[in-house]
Amino acid sequence: MRIVLLGPPGSGKGTQAALVVERLGVPHISTGALLRNAAKRGTELGLQAKSIIDKGELVPDNIMSDMIEERLGRDDVAGGFVLDGYPRNLAQAKSLDIMLERLNKPADEAIHIDIDTEQIIKRIAKRAKEEGRSDDTKETVRNRMRVYAEQTAPVADYYAERGLLTRVLGDGSKEEVLQRILSILDLNTSSA
Numbered sequence: 168m169r170i171v172l173l174g175p176p177g178s179g180k181g182t183q184a185a186l187v188v189e190r191l192g193v194p195h196i197s198t199g200a201l202l203r204n205a206a207k208r209g210t211e212l213g214l215q216a217k218s219i220i221d222k223g224e225l226v227p228d229n230i231m232s233d234m235i236e237e238r239l240g241r242d243d244v245a246g247g248f249v250l251d252g253y254p255r256n257l258a259q260a261k262s263l264d265i266m267l268e269r270l271n272k273p274a275d276e277a278i279h280i281d282i283d284t285e286q287i288i289k290r291i292a293k294r295a296k297e298e299g300r301s302d303d304t305k306e307t308v309r310n311r312m313r314v315y316a317e318q319t320a321p322v323a324d325y326y327a328e329r330g331l332l333t334r335v336l337g338d339g340s341k342e343e344v345l346q347r348i349l350s351i352l353d354l355n356t357s358s359a
């Protein structure tokens with residue numbers, strides 16, 4: 168199954184992606200994690216990306232499409248994938264479509280995690296304490312939310328127009344949100 172997971176910063180997208188891939192046995196492709204790894208390794212691209220990430224801006228599309236194309240070209244995506252953090256604007260959505268079409272692996276589902284601003288702020292404040300991510304400062308979070316509203320929210324509409332989008336509520340426990348997602352994917356949740 169090939170899934171695109173969408174949602175504002177702090178929506179629990181990364182957490183849910185990790186849980187869903189556990190069930191599906193497909194790779195979790197997180198562009199945020201790929202970029203943070205590159206920064207940690209100190210590669211030129213990683214260091215360039217870090218200064219952009221720390222401002223809450225988007226890393227340029229050409230860098231992202233190279234990164235995602237390389238990742239999607241690997242053998243482990245044969246059985247599917249969960250994409251987390253890509254696409255983040257309409258240009259990326261269109262280039263992803265072209266890439267997946269060429270690979271003969273079109274997206275099956277897009278899932279958007281809905282969450283209100285108040286909860287986002289609470290969750291990110293908690294994560295800032297626990298993880299110390301350098302882009303979880305107040306100023307940067309405000310900018311990430313603005314970038315999300317202006318550039319990423321239209322991506323959900325793009326998938327909706329293709330009949331691929333389902334929205335789930337992101338409130339409640341991790342397990343509750345996971346069950347909502349699994350039921351959209353028609354996965355047996357008989358233990359619940």
Ligand code: ADP
Pocket residue numbers: 174175176177180198199200202219220221223224225226227231251252253254255259302311
């Ligand atoms: P979140 O969704 O919680 O903001 P991510 O880990 O997905 O966190 O992304 C962190 C940062 O990495 C983003 O704010 C952005 O700067 C950069 N980034 C991640 N994915 C992309 C992308 N597809 N295009 C451009 N920048 C990206």
